[in-house]
Amino acid sequence: MYAFQKLPQLVDKRGKLVHNGWYSKRKNGVNSITTRVWHHSLTKLSAGGSKIESFADFHVRTNGWPEIAYHLIIDPKHVVNGKATIYYCVDISKKSYHVGNSNNIGLGICVIGDYRTDKLTDPTVHSIVDLHNALVADGIGKYDKAHNEMPGYSWKSCCVFDYNKAFKDVLDDMLPGSKQPDPVPGLYTIQEGDTFWSIALKDGKEGITVEDLIAANPGVDPSKLKVGQTIKFGAAQNSYTPKPETTKKDQSEYKYPLPSGVFKSGSANKAAVKQIQDALNAVNFKCGTADGIYGAKTKDAVTRFQKVYLPYGVDGVYGKDTKIKLQAALKSKDY
Numbered sequence: 001m002y003a004f005q006k007l008p009q010l011v012d013k014r015g016k017l018v019h020n021g022w023y024s025k026r027k028n029g030v031n032s033i034t035t036r037v038w039h040h041s042l043t044k045l046s047a048g049g050s051k052i053e054s055f056a057d058f059h060v061r062t063n064g065w066p067e068i069a070y071h072l073i074i075d076p077k078h079v080v081n082g083k084a085t086i087y088y089c090v091d092i093s094k095k096s097y098h099v100g101n102s103n104n105i106g107l108g109i110c111v112i113g114d115y116r117t118d119k120l121t122d123p124t125v126h127s128i129v130d131l132h133n134a135l136v137a138d139g140i141g142k143y144d145k146a147h148n149e150m151p152g153y154s155w156k157s158c159c160v161f162d163y164n165k166a167f168k169d170v171l172d173d174m175l176p177g178s179k180q181p182d183p184v185p186g187l188y189t190i191q192e193g194d195t196f197w198s199i200a201l202k203d204g205k206e207g208i209t210v211e212d213l214i215a216a217n218p219g220v221d222p223s224k225l226k227v228g229q230t231i232k233f234g235a236a237q238n239s240y241t242p243k244p245e246t247t248k249k250d251q252s253e254y255k256y257p258l259p260s261g262v263f264k265s266g267s268a269n270k271a272a273v274k275q276i277q278d279a280l281n282a283v284n285f286k287c288g289t290a291d292g293i294y295g296a297k298t299k300d301a302v303t304r305f306q307k308v309y310l311p312y313g314v315d316g317v318y319g320k321d322t323k324i325k326l327q328a329a330l331k332s333k334d335y
């Protein structure tokens with residue numbers, strides 16, 4: 001297995017995308033590759049179709065090619081642990097269609113985005129560099145070229161972004177005495193549109209979870225953030241370290257056991273609702289006195305909790321997903 005295949009942000013999509021037949025093998029297999037050819041997708045990052053499934057569909061259904069054009073695709077919209085996801089789409093031993101007469105010698109690497117206007121994000125640069133270093137270590141290709149540096153393509157606005165600079169930025173970082181990464185600031189000022197969720201995922205602040213932010217800001221209601229408000233940040237970093245899953249405790253062994261099932265406004269099971277209320281209060285989503293009545297205050301607290309932890313499932317109803325997230329929040333507070 002190649003080093004690039006072991007990158008943690010790589011997702012193997014070979015054979016899993018729309019295709020109509022398959023590309024043929026390169027003449028001398030992987031040894032044919034001399035050049036790593038860098039592309040961008042020319043689709044704006046903000047566009048809905050800016051994703052590998054749409055590219056595969058376009059290349060196969062519209063262009064009539066057997067498979068998606070690129071061997072590897074970096075997707076700035078899917079960031080995991082501070083790095084953009086790299087999709088491995090076409091086996092590198094195959095001659096895919098991305099650079100005309102040079103297909104036999106070219107490895108097609110595409111970064112999603114239209115870099116005439118989009119900007120490379122930090123997680124994207126990290127993945128460009130990781131992939132580049134791994135391919136070099138694997139001996140796959142000798143040169144790097146932009147699409148428009150390949151014979152016959154000088155007219156093409158591809159890849160536009162400065163791939164050499166991306167490699168170099170990180171080389172500079174690796175030189176002794178070079179600048180250290182910026183320290184995480186102690187305080188963070190809320191910007192328009194921020195949620196604890198979006199802040200936790202922001203570039204350069206890897207390792208900060210929603211749980212960290214809540215733990216570091218006990219007085220802050222995450223559902224009522226105001227532009228310009230400052231929240232604590234530095235202390236939050238890495239304060240939450242997920243512990244290895246030990247044997248599952250029975251709910252009754254927890255300080256705040258949680259009921260299973262669905263509970264919503266008017267639910268009659270007072271004991272269960274009280275458990276939910278105690279747990280919400282413990283993680284600072286205050287719902288007033290735990291009286292066992294699923295009323296407006298409880299519904300509001302559940303809603304606020306969901307806005308932070310389940311932004312795509314906000315309904316004020318306690319169910320399975322809310323239970324799981326509430327357990328995680330309790331756990332991060334060592335309950």
Ligand SMILES: [Zn+2]
Binds near residue numbers: 039040159
């Ligand atoms: Zn291109």
